[in-house]
Amino acid sequence: MTRIYLSPPEVGPEERTMLLAAFDSNWIAPTGPDLDAFEREFAERVEVEHAVGLSSGTAALHLGLMLSGVGPGDDVLVPSFTFVATAAAVTYLGANPVFVDCSPLTWTVDPALVAEELAERARHGRLPAAVVSVDLYGQSTDYDALVPLCDEYEIPLIEDAAEALGATYRGRPAGSFGRAAVFSFNGNKIITTSGGGMLVADSGDLIDRARHLANQARDPFPHYEHSVIGYNYRLSNLLAALGRAQLRGLDSRIERRHAINGAYRSALGDLPGIRFMPIADYGEPNWWLTCITVDPEQFGADSAQIRLALEAVDIEARPTWKPLHLQPVFKGAPTVGGSICADIFERGLCLPSGSALSEGDLGRVVETIRGVPG
Ligand SMILES: Cc1ncc(COP(=O)(O)O)c(C=O)c1O
Numbered sequence: 434m435t436r437i438y439l440s441p442p443e444v445g446p447e448e449r450t451m452l453l454a455a456f457d458s459n460w461i462a463p464t465g466p467d468l469d470a471f472e473r474e475f476a477e478r479v480e481v482e483h484a485v486g487l488s489s490g491t492a493a494l495h496l497g498l499m500l501s502g503v504g505p506g507d508d509v510l511v512p513s514f515t516f517v518a519t520a521a522a523v524t525y526l527g528a529n530p531v532f533v534d535c536s537p538l539t540w541t542v543d544p545a546l547v548a549e550e551l552a553e554r555a556r557h558g559r560l561p562a563a564v565v566s567v568d569l570y571g572q573s574t575d576y577d578a579l580v581p582l583c584d585e586y587e588i589p590l591i592e593d594a595a596e597a598l599g600a601t602y603r604g605r606p607a608g609s610f611g612r613a614a615v616f617s618f619n620g621n622k623i624i625t626t627s628g629g630g631m632l633v634a635d636s637g638d639l640i641d642r643a644r645h646l647a648n649q650a651r652d653p654f655p656h657y658e659h660s661v662i663g664y665n666y667r668l669s670n671l672l673a674a675l676g677r678a679q680l681r682g683l684d685s686r687i688e689r690r691h692a693i694n695g696a697y698r699s700a701l702g703d704l705p706g707i708r709f710m711p712i713a714d715y716g717e718p719n720w721w722l723t724c725i726t727v728d729p730e731q732f733g734a735d736s737a738q739i740r741l742a743l744e745a746v747d748i749e750a751r752p753t754w755k756p757l758h759l760q761p762v763f764k765g766a767p768t769v770g771g772s773i774c775a776d777i778f779e780r781g782l783c784l785p786s787g788s789a790l791s792e793g794d795l796g797r798v799v800e801t802i803r804g805v806p807g
Contacts, residue, residue: 434747464667489629541574569596596623
């Protein structure tokens with residue numbers, strides 16, 4: 434039996450054809466027609482004006498935060514319940530993450546806690562330089578609550594939509610709410626370029642400046658001229674060709690991941706103590722990962738026991754993100770709340786959710802989980 438992975442890449446003949454066409458064109462560089470087209474097609478899909486392809490989602494976060502004015506000594510509000518990259522990018526700029534708990538109803542940042550923190554900081558004249566939202570596991574943040582707050586205090590909102598390409602909030606795509614938004618094409622994401630990312634924004638100026646910085650801040654001269662320090666952050670044209678093919682298949686991938694989520698719900702939903710990540714009624718997730726929480730007393734085993742039982746039959750499942758305020762590297766960082774995401778981490782598990790997961794494999798996962806207690 435072959436190993437079942439959490440969210441492996443799914444590529445087909447169209448990816449192969451487009452990648453080889455780019456290869457044959459000899460545009461084997463971080464520039465070229467596929468990169469231009471990928472940026473255009475991506476911006477159109479996310480309903481923003483501009484996009485720049487980058488080497489990773491983390492690079493996109495770094496530049497997005499920098500170009501929103503975050504700098505040394507600044508505070509930035511960041512959800513605690515996320516992957517480390519969201520906060521690592523803040524520290525690249527010499528700024529300090531302030532971790533905010535999630536809502537139990539959405540697992541995304543709790544806007545009420547953001548409101549309290551901003552009010553408190555406004556009273557002391559210590560407003561953060563930016564707020565970062567994370568559209569977690571493919572579900573949007575509550576933007577009707579968060580955007581007016583950021584507007585009120587005139588603080589830029591950066592949207593980390595790395596996991597949420599194709600998700601919507603009240604019909605609008607994830608990635609269209611922040612001053613800038615970030616996507617990842619890491620190997621486990623809903624579309625992949627093996628590694629890569631995209632920074633999007635309505636501001637052409639912001640994206641032009643990001644493109645300049647991502648290209649070693651090379652100024653427009655025939656020789657190499659540089660007036661600021663830049664980065665080598667551009668996406669390869671070859672990978673952009675792969676990304677274009679993947680983007681064409683996005684809707685069918687979302688459909689499949691949605692069906693997988695539905696299948697898990699109907700096959701496991703009757704088990705005592707098993708709950709699924711809540712789906713907010715304000716939008717449509719992209720169903721990137723199906724996540725559950727386990728109450729060990731009701732279920733008869735805890736999430737670690739389920740994970741080990743799956744691993745014993747070569748099935749990969751992962752604990753939900755360990756909250757960043759509990760990570761050794763962020764020990765002592767200021768935190769607003771924190772018990773909700775800590776509790777989800779204690780009990781949470783992400784199940785295999787890749788769009789290529791077969792019915793047979795799904796059956797194997799379900800059967801193993803159902804057999805764990807006792
Ligand atoms: C929420 C979140 N932010 C940022 C990233 C970083 O993206 P990348 O791996 O492309 O740097 C990821 C995933 O890897 C992520 O899940």
